[in-house]
Amino acid sequence: MGETNTPGLDLRRLREYLDAERPGLVRGELTGELITGGRSNLTYAVTDGQQRWAVRRPPLGHVLPTAHDMGREYRVISALGSTAVPVPPTVLYCDDPGPIGARFYVMEFVDGTAYRDAARLSVIGARRTSDVVAAMVDTLVDLHAVDPASVGLGDFGRPDGFLERQVRRWGKQLDASRSRELPGIDELKDRLAATMPTSPEPTVVHGDYRLDNVLVDENDRITAVLDWEMSTLGDPLTDLALIIAYNGGGVPAMSTRSNVHEAPGFPTIDEIVERYGKRSGRDLSTLPWYVGFAYFKIAVILEGIHYRYSQGQTVGDDFDRIGEAVPSLISAGLSQLDAD
Template identity: 65%
Template sequence: MSKGNPPGLDLDRLRGHLERELPGLVRGPLSAELIEGGRSNLTYAVTDGTGRWVVRRPPLGHVLATAHDMRREHRVISALHPTPVPVPRALLLCEDESVVGAPFYVMEFVTGTPYRTAGQLGALGPERTRRVVLGLADTLVQLHAVDPAAVGLGDFGRPEGFLERQLRRWGKQLDASRSRELPGIDELHAALAKALPASPAPTVVHGDYRLDNVLVGADDSVGAVLDWEMSTLGDPLTDLGLLVMYSEQRPVPGSPISTTRDAPGHPEPAELVERYAAGSGRDVSALPWYTAFAYFKLAVILEGIHYRYTLGQTVGPGFDRIGQLVPLFIDNGLTTLQEG
């Protein structure tokens, strides 16, 4: 770990704040490193040489209202920690931007491994790979079994009209990054709107549930679900549709999108759905809609990245090929909806 300050985290000021708010927690000078892999919010592993913690803060230069994001993440993991859902224990929320320059929260460090590629997952062997991936479905069942009101999350979102709002929101996101013809994307958006399913009873939804947003423990079970920045109350099948979409992905040469589908022993997406349906008791017959919606969302996200790349705002390996992937996700969405 670095002894100096990583970008966005003043360790002396952080230590002073922790000593005031949680006396006895920190026993010496802090060192930290930025953990790679987060979609937007920054995550740091921090230690005093004895204890280890994790700090989350908004990205550098972020100009949106970010205190709300940190408060929501801290609130949801605090509420879920006493339940069977594996989440880190939240220790402290700080909305005073004078400490490190932005709101942040501190949680316990959970030991575990994030699996982002087929090679990493494949190193476990077929039996363990199967156990890890099926555990994703089991953990999703646990999350969606939580009664939001019973854990203080009854007002965590507005579940009425959830799917309509989601579809409208992602349609606006698409319009904001339109810079070229994308055959089929308006057809997909319209078809999703026309076939909107009736949502089951609302639950806490993660919003970005997939293998590389969890830590897997030494026993191959899900040790912690991370990255709750998109969580809310809504339709639980949106989480399952997203998991299925990611589980279907075959690797595309040169693509920066990670996929584990080709790891030997990886369960078929249909088996994940069956496992979830058996564990939750929910009707999953409308799942093709939710999977197609997941394809639409990712197509919009990728098109936004491509648009920023064309403006010179995004640099890095693989970003020049993002634009080529968008039509694949549009086609997959249309095919999934038609076959459903």
């Protein structure tokens, strides 16, 4: 760990700010390290030798604060602290970019393992893998059972017209990334718009709920749900559908960002859906539409990466091949709508 040279986090200035805002909180010299980074928000582990915290800030060089709203993340995590949803206890939010060059917040550091691939799950075996995924599903049910108004989140989003705005938003994203023919993509978008289901009662939705966004303890319990930057009030079935799209197989691994579903003991999609349905009591008869939309959303995201790569604006592992995944995602989305 370094003293003040952690990229994107000046530990000396952070210490000065914490001493001013929370006198006595920090008891020794701060050290820290970046633990997750990239195009998403950055997370740092920081310690004074006795206590540990996590600090979240937007990506380096990002100039659109509304796309990486630290205040929204801090608000939803703080609100959920009194519920059955496991979240890190929050410490403070800084709305002033001055101290470290960006808005940020501090929360307590929560121990746990993020299972990001099948190899890591294989170490704990099939039975425990099944238990971990079951806990992930149960935690999603707990999130969707929270009454937003009762925890101060009644105005956290605009649930009316949520699905319509989502389809329109990702359609605009697609238009901004068009650089080649993609057979079926417009059919998928148009069919999604024409067959939109009626949403159930709105809930807090995570927006990117998957296994590597939760921490798991040695007893296979969820200790924290992380990465709330996409959260809002909306249709809960969009969260469930993303789990299915990420873990349904049949599409290139790069498009789902994880191969955890290949681990022995990982439940089938039918088992995941059945567990969510039984525990939530929700009508899942229109779920294929939501899964079709999830595939469309992932396809648009990857096409955007492909477009930026083709323009020389993005570099990274597999970016030269990421566009290959898009046709499979389009086909998977259309297949879901055919099954609806």
